[in-house]
Amino acid sequence: MRVVMRIARSAAVALPALLAGTQAVSQSGTVPSATDLTAEIQALKLEYEARIRALETQLSTIEAKSRAVEREAASPVRRAKSTLDNAFNPSIGIVLDGRYASFSAEESAIPGFATGHESERAPEGLSLGHSEVTASGNIDDKFRGNLTLGLGAHPGEATEVELEEAYVQTLPGAGLPEGMRIKTGRALWTFGYLNEQHAHGDDFADRPLPYRAFLDNTFNDDGVELSFVLPSALYSEVGGGLFRGDDTPFGGSDNGLRARSVYARIGGDIGRDAAWRIGGYLLDGKSLNRGGGGHAHGHEEVAHEEEHEDEHEEEHEDEHAHEEVHEDEHGEDFAGFFSGGAFSGDTQLYGIDVRFAVAPTGNARESEVVLQAEYFWRKEDGTYALAEEEEDGMEHLEELRTDSIAHGWYIQGVYKPLPRWRIGARYAWLSPPDGAEIDHDPHAFGMMVDWTNSEFGRVRLQYNHEALDGHEKDNQFILQYVMSLGAHAAHSF
Amino acid sequence: MSRHLARALLAALAVIVPACAAADARVFACEPEWAALAGEIGGDNVTVYSATHGRQDAHYIRARPSLIAQVRRADIVFCSGAELEVGWLPLLMERGARREVQPGQPGHLMAADHVEVMERPERIDRSLGDIHPSGNPHVHLDPDNVARLAVELAGRLARVDPANEGAYRSRLADFQARWGTATKRWRARAEGLRGMKVVVHHAAWAYLLGWTGLDRVATLERTPGVPPTASHLRRLVERVRTTSADAILLAPHHRGDAADWLSQRTGVPVVELPFTVGGRDEASDLFALFDVTLTLLEEANNRP
């Protein structure tokens, strides 16, 4: 701006001088006396000088004004925005995730649980993990929006685009009671510690067993959630939501309002450099043929339908009779129903999470220890339906009535000895649904080491030892990179 | 008798009521220097909470639960701004903060919005580092900036807690008198330091260097926020030797290994300055912060 002004000013000086010159030449044609000429030139000169001076004053006023504008532009109110918002609206973030994996076992299913596409073991060899594109920004002073697309590249298949999140949430300016927030759409809802996080922010390359078994990695159903941070000295937050009931642990919602949640959590500091948080969560809802997408037969069409009773009270009262029914009629285990069947009924999933972080110098970026554990407990009351092809070529739908309990937990610790290096260990354990009569408890142990160049680039090597089915042990090596461009989420606890 | 009782009750009320009101204004300060200033101006009319302590790097703080709880109850959020706290403050504000402390409100006070910000970059690219996109946010090491913020804070306190406006105004006047005298003293001392050659770790010292007239001959972090690389350090050895630097300045929250490495190879001493209130035990308030800083610089400068 100022440079332009300076050029303008020199032009303003040069132009009249040039004009004065041409005028002098043209006048010389009429041959006036030398003194006349000198006087005239003198007069012209004076006139132009006056004009130049006037121009210069005008220019300097303009310049002063522009400087004032510049100052204003840099003034508080405008700058304050950039402190809390991104320069671009919406801000775009991209996460690139790639990995090389090697596994010793052919299969990696968790007996007694129907795990979906999301929580499957990564493909062997070189593959793209879970790339992500996020656009988010404040819509106005009252709302904030976020859209996250997950791009799953499964070798040999078309790239899968998953709408991971698409939500609108209220901002403190929305006029709700203080501390209250409403979020609606599809989001990584509040349940446990990891569910709210995007997978690329995890400390390990894969989610721990309870997440894979109970949530198919994440619960991001369509719904609405209300949360409330209480005005207490101790951090305390309560909340709850209503959901469609279409995502694991639910599925096949017909009326679109079949699940709900409640949660509460508290947290605080211990001394100057340690912090903790504990939470309790409940997801409660109905499923209608969850995981039954592959079996198109409705109940009416089924030629032959059998029912199994798996009531636990009965089982304890008369275990032998039950065993007989099981052995005689089918000669197969119940586990198949749980891992391959379609579930209809009620599910309650309880969760507890604990997190403790200590940074010896107060600077988590330098050195830090984080301990984290979660426990999930699930009760399912309903029916598992499994389509089976029999000798006559007909498909029969067999049903297993169940009221079963499954639970699982994991505990992990991550230590950052140096600013760029972290090492971590994790142990996870599952107890399959008691009705599935699986005598092996799937468990897994993992270790990782990762190197972080900046906040935006990380390379990780992970080793997993999984004993999921009691026969085969899976030794896994995963080399992973996670890089992010553009906007990234803040450093949450 | 009853009149005496009533009078005693009234007297007690006169004491208790302002005492209750005294706890009314809560200041959430992102850094210890602003917490200290809030203490100077607010006195016992405010409750001050500092999100960080003197040995913490305010660029990198986790939005931990206790901070959410504190922001939730704050009447004024007082931070450096200029994106120093961009990694954690927005999350706190979104999660816990009241309307009254949101941007544009009187309860939202960002220091960098009220002073001349140095080192504004012409282009923003993460390859240039990730932490000073709006210029250098470490504005508190210039006493004039502190003075400006004192005035601004007193005004904000008066707005959020009008009942105690008089107290804030008088404390401001008292602070200004003391600060003015101290600033004169510091400027005189700084004259003796003019031209002292220093190596800095991070751009954290720009404002201190500005008013003291110290001469920065090298920076360990080639880009703000990215730890010094070995190759960059090797190049620095020569430059530090030839310019005969007097000191390598280090803040308490910076790792000393790069500075020590350079010091061993060049013989230039590492001087750990407090950087903020509580950065060293002696730097117990804003006045001591500047006194101690100048004393340490003078010691390094007078070394033969």
Ligand SMILES: [Zn+2]
């Ligand atoms: Zn900085």
